[in-house]
Amino acid sequence: MANVVTDPHVRPDVIIPDLSKPDPAVTFARDDIAFVYGTKWKQRYFTKVGDDYFPLGAQWDITNKVWRPYLVAPNTDWWVPFYPAQNSGRPTGPLCDGCHSVNYDIKTKKVTEWNVGCEKCHGPGSLHVQRRTAATIVNPAKLDYVHANDVCIQCHSQGQPLKNPIEGRYYDWPTGFHVGLDLKDFWRLEDHKLGETTFTHFADGTAHKNRMQGNDFVQSLMYTRGITCFSCHDVHGTQNNADLIKPPANLCLTCHGPNSPNGPHAPTVEAHTHHRAGSPGNECVSCHMPRIEQEIANVNVRSHTFRFITPGMTERDKVPNACTGCHTDRTNEWATAELKQWTPHSPWRLD
Numbered sequence: 001m002a003n004v005v006t007d008p009h010v011r012p013d014v015i016i017p018d019l020s021k022p023d024p025a026v027t028f029a030r031d032d033i034a035f036v037y038g039t040k041w042k043q044r045y046f047t048k049v050g051d052d053y054f055p056l057g058a059q060w061d062i063t064n065k066v067w068r069p070y071l072v073a074p075n076t077d078w079w080v081p082f083y084p085a086q087n088s089g090r091p092t093g094p095l096c097d098g099c100h101s102v103n104y105d106i107k108t109k110k111v112t113e114w115n116v117g118c119e120k121c122h123g124p125g126s127l128h129v130q131r132r133t134a135a136t137i138v139n140p141a142k143l144d145y146v147h148a149n150d151v152c153i154q155c156h157s158q159g160q161p162l163k164n165p166i167e168g169r170y171y172d173w174p175t176g177f178h179v180g181l182d183l184k185d186f187w188r189l190e191d192h193k194l195g196e197t198t199f200t201h202f203a204d205g206t207a208h209k210n211r212m213q214g215n216d217f218v219q220s221l222m223y224t225r226g227i228t229c230f231s232c233h234d235v236h237g238t239q240n241n242a243d244l245i246k247p248p249a250n251l252c253l254t255c256h257g258p259n260s261p262n263g264p265h266a267p268t269v270e271a272h273t274h275h276r277a278g279s280p281g282n283e284c285v286s287c288h289m290p291r292i293e294q295e296i297a298n299v300n301v302r303s304h305t306f307r308f309i310t311p312g313m314t315e316r317d318k319v320p321n322a323c324t325g326c327h328t329d330r331t332n333e334w335a336t337a338e339l340k341q342w343t344p345h346s347p348w349r350l351d
């Protein structure tokens with residue numbers, strides 16, 4: 001997995017935008033930046049005051065190549081009411097660093113290392129350094145599906161610690177947890193009531209924003225059948241986008257196909273998708289993982305419930321669906337009418 005936190009004094013080229021070009025949103029200078037977060041979707045900048053880091057007021061939207069203001073607004077993240085209204089009152093220690101470092105110590109505010117290091121997924125490593133055997137390290141592949149997925153869900157989820165505040169401060173990450181313990185004793189996933197569209201969820205329970213792959217995946221049948229995040233991703237790095245084990249077009253077919261008991265239950269892939277081979281409309285991820293979860297502005301990442309969201313759900317509940325996400329010149333009624341003629345899908349499930 002790529003680095004998220006970088007010190008620009010060590011790597012000056014990490015800063016993507018040209019800070020010498022003035023922009024009304026940018027009220028800080030290069031010298032104010034002690035840390036840079038992010039290289040893929042958005043880049044945020046932090047300044048150091050005492051032994052804490054605080055966000056600066058502008059972020060770079062990498063895809064659209066524009067500056068946008070950065071201040072977490074009221075009625076968004078659950079922690080906003082417990083913090084001052086300005087960035088200068090919102091340190092990264094309680095709000096970010098548990099997920100962006102290894103062993104962030106809430107007393108000393110020190111880390112063993114920045115970014116997602118080995119110990120975050122393999123558990124404490126000191127014994128392993130003394131004695132290099134399989135018994136002294138956690139191999140996530142040997143855990144049951146709940147603990148295996150929790151290795152990733154500890155960071156890839158929106159939630160709240162069970163104990164909060166801790167010594168007067170509200171934390172936004174599973175304080176006290178490390179691999180080898182039970183995540184459920186430290187963390188609960190963000191609540192959602194069916195039918196409500198919130199900052200975190202669409203009305204059907206699909207995630208609305210980024211970093212919610214865990215909240216989504218626990219809803220999938222695949223999760224209960226023992227599939228894990230690392231059935232599809234290899235976090236030690238691959239040549240594919242998002243560290244996928246195979247490109248999306250082949251990945252799903254490892255376990256799925258017309259003759260597989262896992263489905264889809266149709267004579268050919270094309271008979272299931274009703275799009276020709278080679279069409280973007282024939283790719284599993286196009287319909288089962290639409291890009292509807294917001295990273296920044298109009299830049300979205302893919303849903304991980306793997307559920308097919310119907311055009312009818314878009315009409316009723318404002319959950320975006322894949323069909324009219326691609327066929328932008330058509331209506332949801334058109335898509336529903338087409339779908340209802342698609343055999344062998346059940347028309348009763350496609351309203």
Ligand code: HEC
Pocket residue numbers: 001116117118119120121122139140141151230233234235236
């Ligand atoms: C983000 C989580 C994560 C991080 C960080 C991570 N690993 Fe892993 N590692 C896993 C998972 C999950 C598996 C099991 C599945 C697999 O092999 O992909 C694994 C498997 C391994 C294995 C194979 C174990 C075996 O017995 O087959 C080795 C070796 C390993 N990791 C070493 C490392 C080292 C060294 C680092 C740090 C440089 C590291 N990992 C960082 C998640 C992680």
Ligand code: HEC
Pocket residue numbers: 001002003004038039040098099100101115116120121151152153154155156229230233235241242243
């Ligand atoms: C310590 C927190 C942490 C843990 C544990 C963790 N991740 Fe991540 N993950 C991150 C962060 C932070 C990023 C963003 C990195 C960046 O922007 O460069 C990320 C990015 C990713 C990406 C996107 C990479 C890309 O280039 O698009 C994937 C896929 C991913 N993680 C999968 C996993 C899986 C699978 C596991 C469990 C085996 C896991 N992560 C465990 C924090 C974590």
Ligand code: HEC
Pocket residue numbers: 004037038039040041042043044055092095096097098099100154155156157172173174210211212301
């Ligand atoms: C519960 C764990 C967690 C917390 C808390 C957290 N992050 Fe992250 N962050 C992640 C993960 C996981 C990703 C990558 C996955 C994604 O964005 O969907 C990520 C991604 C990011 C990215 C985008 C990276 C890129 O390359 O585009 C930025 C910037 C970022 N985080 C900054 C912050 C800041 C600032 C805070 C505190 C205000 C924070 N994060 C709090 C886990 C966390």
Ligand code: HEC
Pocket residue numbers: 149152153156213214217222227228229230231232233241242244248251285289301302303304
């Ligand atoms: C069945 C396969 C599968 C499983 C299981 C899975 N993912 Fe993914 N994931 C994908 C695919 C496919 C993509 C899209 C990559 C692309 O668009 O190039 C993706 C994308 C991502 C991204 C990058 C954001 C984006 O949408 O581009 C992150 C982060 C991520 N997954 C994390 C996770 C985590 C954490 C878990 C477990 C909670 C998980 N994934 C489970 C297949 C899977």
Ligand code: HEC
Pocket residue numbers: 219220221222225227231232251252253254255256261262263284285288289305306307308
């Ligand atoms: C490692 C094997 C594996 C991979 C890879 C995999 N799946 Fe699955 N999938 C399963 C299993 C097992 C089931 C459960 C089948 C059953 O019990 O009927 C399942 C079920 C499903 C279902 C129906 C259940 C539900 O939750 O709606 C969908 C849809 C699905 N997978 C989509 C995908 C997509 C899309 C991909 C690729 C991004 C993918 N799968 C990759 C193993 C896998």
Ligand code: HEC
Pocket residue numbers: 252253256257262263264265266269272273274275281282283284285286287288308345346349
């Ligand atoms: C054009 C959209 C579309 C594409 C592309 C697509 N699906 Fe589906 N899929 C659907 C619809 C619609 C359903 C029915 C949903 C329901 O019954 O709730 C479905 C249901 C499923 C199911 C559960 C029912 C069954 O037949 O077993 C599985 C498994 C599945 N899809 C897997 C896949 C896989 C694997 C791919 C890629 C080879 C894929 N789908 C590509 C639209 C699509």
Ligand code: HEC
Pocket residue numbers: 275276278279280281286287322323324326327335336338339
């Ligand atoms: C990833 C983009 C994508 C998605 C998602 C998608 N389609 Fe398509 N669709 C296409 C493309 C491109 C074509 C043009 C012909 C081809 O490539 O097969 C097409 C062709 C069609 C056609 C025949 C031509 C026409 O416009 O009348 C129908 C009907 C159709 N799609 C319906 C649907 C429905 C219903 C869904 C949702 C279940 C859907 N599509 C999802 C991209 C998509």
